[in-house]
Amino acid sequence: MVSQKVKGKPVALDGDRAVAEAIRQMNPDVVAAYPITPQTEIVMRFSEFVANGEVVTEFIPVESEHAAMSACIGASAAGGRAQTATAGAGLAFMWEVLWVASGTRLPIVMHVVNRSLSAPLNIHCDHSDSMGARDAGWIQLYDETVQEAYDNAIQALRIAEHPDIMLPTLHALDGFILGHGVERLELLPDDAVRSFIGIYEPQHPLLDVDHPVTYGPMVLTDYFFEYKRQQAAAMERALEIIPQIGEEYGTFTGRYYGLMEGYRLEDAEFATIALGSTAGTIKTVVDELRDQGVKAGLLKLRCFRPFPATILAEALGDKKAIAVLDRSLSFGAQGGPLFLEVITALFTHGLSPKVLNYAYGLGGRDIVPARIHQVYKDLIEIDREGLTESSIRYLGLRE
Amino acid sequence: MAINLKEMSAAQDLLAPGHRLCAGCAESIVVRQVLHAVGQPVVVASPTGCLEVSTSPYPYTSWRVPWIHNAFENVASTISGVETMYRSLVKQGKLEDKGIKFVVFAGDGATYDIGLQFLSGALERGHKFLYVCLNNEAYMNTGIQRSSATPLGAWTTTSPVGDAVPGKRENRKDITAIVAAHDIPYVAQAAPHAWRDLMTKAQKAISADGPSFINVLVPCQRGWRHPAEETIAITKLAVETCVWPLYEVVDGEWKLNYRPSPKKPITDWLQSQGRFRHLLTPENTHIVDSLQEIVDRQWDKLLERCKA
Numbered sequence: 001m002v003s004q005k006v007k008g009k010p011v012a013l014d015g016d017r018a019v020a021e022a023i024r025q026m027n028p029d030v031v032a033a034y035p036i037t038p039q040t041e042i043v044m045r046f047s048e049f050v051a052n053g054e055v056v057t058e059f060i061p062v063e064s065e066h067a068a069m070s071a072c073i074g075a076s077a078a079g080g081r082a083q084t085a086t087a088g089a090g091l092a093f094m095w096e097v098l099w100v101a102s103g104t105r106l107p108i109v110m111h112v113v114n115r116s117l118s119a120p121l122n123i124h125c126d127h128s129d130s131m132g133a134r135d136a137g138w139i140q141l142y143d144e145t146v147q148e149a150y151d152n153a154i155q156a157l158r159i160a161e162h163p164d165i166m167l168p169t170l171h172a173l174d175g176f177i178l179g180h181g182v183e184r185l186e187l188l189p190d191d192a193v194r195s196f197i198g199i200y201e202p203q204h205p206l207l208d209v210d211h212p213v214t215y216g217p218m219v220l221t222d223y224f225f226e227y228k229r230q231q232a233a234a235m236e237r238a239l240e241i242i243p244q245i246g247e248e249y250g251t252f253t254g255r256y257y258g259l260m261e262g263y264r265l266e267d268a269e270f271a272t273i274a275l276g277s278t279a280g281t282i283k284t285v286v287d288e289l290r291d292q293g294v295k296a297g298l299l300k301l302r303c304f305r306p307f308p309a310t311i312l313a314e315a316l317g318d319k320k321a322i323a324v325l326d327r328s329l330s331f332g333a334q335g336g337p338l339f340l341e342v343i344t345a346l347f348t349h350g351l352s353p354k355v356l357n358y359a360y361g362l363g364g365r366d367i368v369p370a371r372i373h374q375v376y377k378d379l380i381e382i383d384r385e386g387l388t389e390s391s392i393r394y395l396g397l398r399e
Numbered sequence: 400m401a402i403n404l405k406e407m408s409a410a411q412d413l414l415a416p417g418h419r420l421c422a423g424c425a426e427s428i429v430v431r432q433v434l435h436a437v438g439q440p441v442v443v444a445s446p447t448g449c450l451e452v453s454t455s456p457y458p459y460t461s462w463r464v465p466w467i468h469n470a471f472e473n474v475a476s477t478i479s480g481v482e483t484m485y486r487s488l489v490k491q492g493k494l495e496d497k498g499i500k501f502v503v504f505a506g507d508g509a510t511y512d513i514g515l516q517f518l519s520g521a522l523e524r525g526h527k528f529l530y531v532c533l534n535n536e537a538y539m540n541t542g543i544q545r546s547s548a549t550p551l552g553a554w555t556t557t558s559p560v561g562d563a564v565p566g567k568r569e570n571r572k573d574i575t576a577i578v579a580a581h582d583i584p585y586v587a588q589a590a591p592h593a594w595r596d597l598m599t600k601a602q603k604a605i606s607a608d609g610p611s612f613i614n615v616l617v618p619c620q621r622g623w624r625h626p627a628e629e630t631i632a633i634t635k636l637a638v639e640t641c642v643w644p645l646y647e648v649v650d651g652e653w654k655l656n657y658r659p660s661p662k663k664p665i666t667d668w669l670q671s672q673g674r675f676r677h678l679l680t681p682e683n684t685h686i687v688d689s690l691q692e693i694v695d696r697q698w699d700k701l702l703e704r705c706k707a
Contacts, residue, residue, distance in 0.1 A: 029484055029488060029491070029493075030487055032476075032479075032483075056487070056490070056491050058486055058487040058490070060479055060483050060524065061524070062476065062520060063516060063517070063519070064516065064517075064520070066473060066517075067473065067476040067479075067516075067517055070469055070470070070476035070477050070480065070517070071477065071479045071480035071483070073469050073477060073480060074444070074467065074469065074476065074478060074479065074480025074481040075480035075484040076484075077467055077480075077481065078442075078480065078484035078485060078488075079494075080484045080487060080493070082480065082484070096470060097469065097470055097473065100469055100470055206442060206465045206467055206481060207481070207485055207488070209440035209441075209442070209464070209465060209497060209499060212465045214455055214465075214466050215465075215466065215468065216467055216469055217455035217457040217460060217468070218452045218457065218468075220456065223457055
């Protein structure tokens with residue numbers, strides 16, 4: 001553990017390269033990955049690290065994403081650190097084995113560069129991919145900036161490997177917006193990262209031939225339910241542990257992380273909730289509105305799985321009106337995945353403020369400040385005139 | 400381990416008795432033969448299938464060695480990950496190099512069909528492991544459905560015999576040749592009645608410097624419709640009729656291991672199993688003729704490849 005603040009090195013990198021740097025510094029025993037836009041640069045960059053001998057990692061250039069996750073499962077069960085990176089259709093292709101990874105309680109780390117799902121084919125950002133995996137038993141963190149992509153990549157490992165969690169963990173950065181967007185960030189010294197992540201002590205490694213274990217048994221009606229209940233309990237424990245790890249990370253980086261971040265939220269009357277890079281755009285708009293005397297605020301959710309319902313409800317309980325911004329659709333549902341979580345959190349905490357749901361940014365559609373201004377305008381309006389209809393609003397759609 | 404009955408009978412089986420495979424199933428016979436030949440330390444992987452469900456019903460396990468099951472299609476990727484982690488940890492000095500061997504036991508569905516891409520990828524990447532296909536020529540675990548290993552004319556529950564269609568309409572594909580086309584160090588076909596041949600092949604395969612593959616014919620009395628006690632006799636018949644030739648491909652050199660004399664007619668093979676019973680009627684003679692023609696053609700091609 002590093003207790004004193006270390007000096008970071010300021011650099012300008014895009015999100016993919018920043019994540020590749022984080023993987024290099026974590027120096028996993030095995031990386032198995034397959035290229036897909038907009039994640040490809042991570043695999044390319046990491047392959048260079050391997051070629052140049054900058055990591056000890058054995059890289060498996062697999063023939064598909066399904067094989068990438070399958071190989072990570074084998075590698076992690078064998079008794080070492082395994083990581084991968086993917087996007088969009090690649091994550092969808094892994095879907096079956098995402099459940100194997102979590103059900104087997106393997107602390108695999110995955111870097112997801114968000115991309116829409118076909119059809120029609122589109123390589124740009126939305127959250128359909130990671131939202132499609134939201135019930136697969138993986139911890140999910142979302143990055144607002146390239147710095148956060150780097151920081152969350154490193155913290156993901158500590159979260160996954162925590163003995164009270166032991167669940168695979170992914171963090172998601174918005175494709176192109178962060179993945180290919182160059183920003184200033186501070187890279188930690190290699191030894192600070194290695195000290196933070198420590199030495200991995202596998203609990204029942206498959207490679208311990210003197211103590212043979214059976215991985216992936218068939219479990220039927222007599223024990224399956226109990227297996228799954230333990231998995232759910234680990235997720236619940238993660239709600240306590242993720243902020244502790246975020247706090248520890250802050251002690252030496254100066255960048256503290258919780259489950260969510262409130263931006264001018266405490267005294268706000270009108271709040272938006274969002275994941276990922278859009279939070280940055282919203283912060284700008286909040287500042288502008290504050291200058292105009294509008295009490296606007298933002299709740300940026302960092303951790304979507306497990307969902308921090310209680311702190312979210314506490315933070316939102318006194319708001320006059322709330323907008324939930326979803327970067328994916330759940331066809332036929334009563335709102336986007338984030339909206340449904342927020343509504344449930346509010347209801348189960350006895351709160352019933354006015355809440356609007358916006359779908360936005362599908363297939364990489366730009367979300368510009370003017371659109372966010374429209375959202376706050378809508379919130380002020382429904383506060384004044386009441387909520388007349390509750391259907392999903394499509395932000396930035398050409399109609 | 401030396402391949403002789405005395406030593407084999409004295410050694411402990413690495414697959415424990417008490418598993419739930421059917422009486423007459425050849426899978427446990429082959430697994431025990433191969434593991435005897437390969438010896439310890441060994442790590443085994445299996446995809447979803449008969450062997451997996453029959454040996455790992457939690458909280459029990461039949462495996463006296465480390466064993467991993469991931470999913471149906473991806474055992475080749477799984478063992479790739481395990482083997483690569485081993486190399487990584489040994490390279491870093493985190494693990495002592497004990498010379499661990501890696502063996503896959505997979506059914507034909509997991510090998511010929513749903514897992515072919517994963518197998519091909521692992522072979523191309525050159526991971527050092529032995530892949531044993533336990534080929535019972537159909538999806539037996541789900542209840543005898545046709546696979547691309549199922550021969551022409553065979554009855555299965557998805558190639559049923561009806562008034563319009565007399566069993567499976569397509570012939571099986573030659574996965575052994577497909578694997579050999581990857582130019583890996585060792586590829587072979589084997590059968591459990593020829594146990595010394597099979598075990599010698601397992602030892603050659605595991606000693607190869609790279610991936611190796613053995614396709615083993617394993618009768619399924621439930622699916623093939625034969626008496627449980629006929630299993631071994633039936634694999635012998637498969638070899639005597641040239642339905643299942645025994646050969647190996649060592650560093651690209653094809654070598655025939657056994658030449659039946661005389662070569663028995665396909666009808667001997669068809670008569671031994673209920674899954675072919677409908678073919679032995681006058682209206683299906685043309686299918687029998689086709690099967691004989693296929694066997695003859697493939698046998699001649701094999702002889703040519705083996706320069707035998």
